[in-house]
Amino acid sequence: MRGKTPVPNQSTFREADQLLRNPESNSRRGGAILPGAGWPDGAESLIFTSKRALEIVHSTDPIASDPTFRLTPRLVGALQVMLVAIFAFGSTFPIAVAIMRSKTTQAYEAVFKKLKELGLKPKQVVTDWEVAEREGWRRAFHKADY
DSSP: OTTSOOOOOOOBHHHHHHHHHOHHHHHTTTTOOOOOEEOGGGOOEEEEEOHHHHHTOOTTSOEEEEEESTTOOSOBTOOEEEEEEEEETTEEEEEEEEEESOOSHHHHHHHHHHHHHTTOOOSBEEOOSOHHHHHHHHHHOTTSBO
16 A cells, blocks of 8 residues: 555444545545445445446356344444355355445345346345345345245
């Protein structure tokens, strides 16, 4: 990072979202990280993905999501991190990470709809037991198999 000003630490979702939407900050990342924010009923989410990651997903690749609390950053109000990955070539590849403030169906749906806007088109989705997560997928991608 020689010669580059470090990105300041953010403590809230709004601060982090504003920083990620700032063209100067985002250019440091080569434009590869696409911030996305869903704000239904106060259920903010920050989504990190890249166009290239979503482009490599074939419609035949099963997609999985797995929310976890272990990776949650120290942002005020951050509840969990959700990893979205594909199964391809006998391996698992992460394609998106969402820092979420809520575990409601609306919060999951907002994340999945943002990924849909960016080009994700899953045919098959694998989730764990969480009902709100599965329902969020169903609302965003009606035709996928679950």
